[in-house]
Amino acid sequence: MQAQQTRQPERTPRVLAHVDMDAYFVEVELLDRPELRGRKLIVAQGSGRSVVLSASYEARADGVRSAMPLARARQLSPQALVLAPHQSRYREISQEIMTYFSTVTDTVEQLSVDEAFLDLTGARRRLGSPAEIGARIRREIREIFGLPCTVGIADRKFIAKIASTRAKPDGMLVVPPARRLEFLHSLPVRALWGVGGRTAEVLEGLGITTVRQLAETPEDLLRRRLGVAGAQLRRLAWGDDEREVETQREEKSIGAEETFAEDVSSTEALHEEILRLSHRIAARLRAAGLSAQGVSLKLRYRDFETLTRSTTLTHPTQSALTIRTRAAGLLDRLGARPQPVRLIGVRAERLSREGGALQLSFDRAETNWIDAENVLDAVARRFPGAAVGPASLLRPEGHGSEEGTSQGRPSGRDAGTE
Incomplete structure (x- = not known):
């Protein structure tokens, strides 16, 4: 008697929405x-x-x-x-909109103040077809908040995002799984998630201007020209993207940047700003219980040319001293700068909770420094209005202590967390 084979249940097709205000x-x-x-x-x-x-x-x-x-x-x-x-006001209304999304589905991934991914797979039986749910979201956001939004729906995250982009403004586009490749291969290559200006130039130099042409290009050629990113883009061109909607997104980096009121040529002034940014970032790392094993530096020159440099640390850190030292080293290794600097940024990367608040360095100087920084954190928590920080960043009264008022001081913008 032949053994009866167990039939595997078919997976319910995913229904993912990208909602963009x-x-x-x-x-x-x-x-x-x-x-x-x-x-x-x-x-x-x-x-x-x-x-x-x-x-x-x-x-x-x-x-x-x-x-x-x-x-x-x-x-x-x-x-x-x-x-x-x-x-x-933007943040307040954003929170209310995200709360509304949670009434549609319990799987919501907020991307920014004005956009989110929603997994609607489990909501179909309760709320209807993907098109009906999308129309309902658009209608209720308009009725409740008085705001327009665009909805893209597909079974892949990146296709849902592309769909919402193509449907703007105040529209909706549903891409059924059966028409996934038809939709993708009709697009210009610049529409594909991850294709920026430089990548598009490389692809167009190869004669690739559409997603279909990208999909049909041999992977080894793309790897030679674009490295691992070339293979990843080819997979996306075939609709290969199984990423789920993440209800909790792990922070990948924490950074801060400043745009100067006037372009800065002084290396000393740039080092001072690196110190200020490093303390801001380190305080946020410690507050979040995170440690960083990478540091990057961002410079934007007068003509808006922007460059970044990064380095790997020997051990995870939460110390402003370490972040400042490595970022300053990246600046110094750039050598003579061709133009004054318009913007400078520092970012802590490759974050982890390994060790949490534990400082993993065996360097006594660094350990002493992190102890001092923890004291600064405690003082700041108890006296929120106190000006606490490195002495080199404190200025006498009347000497440009207000950010954005003295020559070369920054306008004050936090780059935020990714």
């Missing part, structure tokens, strides 16, 4: 100033060194884009009205 900062401002709807609007700080945080679609028609220098945006759209940002 449209021109979020602008739309939140319009909640309080509806008379401005239809006008060319830019959300940015008013200073000359500011960048565009958000722009209305009317201003975008003139070429204005997020992260563009405000001065350039004013040139492109001289009639645009500049609105000061209200970050606390």
Whole structure:
């Protein structure tokens, strides 16, 4: 008698949504100033060194884009009205929107203040087809918050994100699994997740301008030109992406950066800023119970050319001394700089909870330093308004102690956590 084979149950096709709020900062401002709807609007700080945080679609028609220098945006759209940002308001409404998402599904991955992935697989029986759920999300966000959003739905995260991008503004695009490759292979290669300007130039130099052409290119050729990233892009071109929606995202790096009020040529001033940023980052590492085994430095020159350098540490650290020393070393190894510096940033990378708050160094000097930093943390917690930090960063009263007021001082922007 032949043994009966056990039939494996078929896996339920995933239904993943990428929800992206449209021109979020602008739309939140319009909640309080509806008379401005239809006008060319830019959300940015008013200073000359500011960048565009958000722009209305009317201003975008003139070429204005997020992260563009405000001065350039004013040139492109001289009639645009500049609105000061209200970050606390954006965060408050964002939290309410994320809470709403949790009523649709308990699997929500927040990507930023205005976008998230939702796993809708388990919600189909309760709420209907993917298209019905997507339409419901768009309708209820409009009804509850008075805000527009765009929804992309697919069985792959990166395809859902591409779909929402293609459906903007205030639209929805559903890509069924059976049409996954048809959709992907119809796209220009620059639409693929992970293809930036430089990568696109390399691919186009090979005659690859569409995702279909990328999929049909031999993997060994892509590896020779782009390394491991080439093989990864080819897999994406075939729809190979099994990543799940992550309800809790582990921090991969913690960084901070500053844009100077005036371009800086002084190496001493750059070292001072590295020290300031290193203390800010180290305090956040300790507060999160994380240690870093990598440090990177970012410089942006006057003409906006940007470069990064990184280094690996011999042991995980939470010490500002170690972070500062390695970041300063990266700066020094660059040698003579061709232009003054507009922006400088420091980032702690390859984070882990191994050792937690335990300092893993056997260097007594570093151990003494981390003890001192822990004392600074305790003082800051008890006296939040106190100016506590390295003596070299303290200035006498009347000598430019306010950030952004003295020559060469930064405008003060935290690069945040990834």
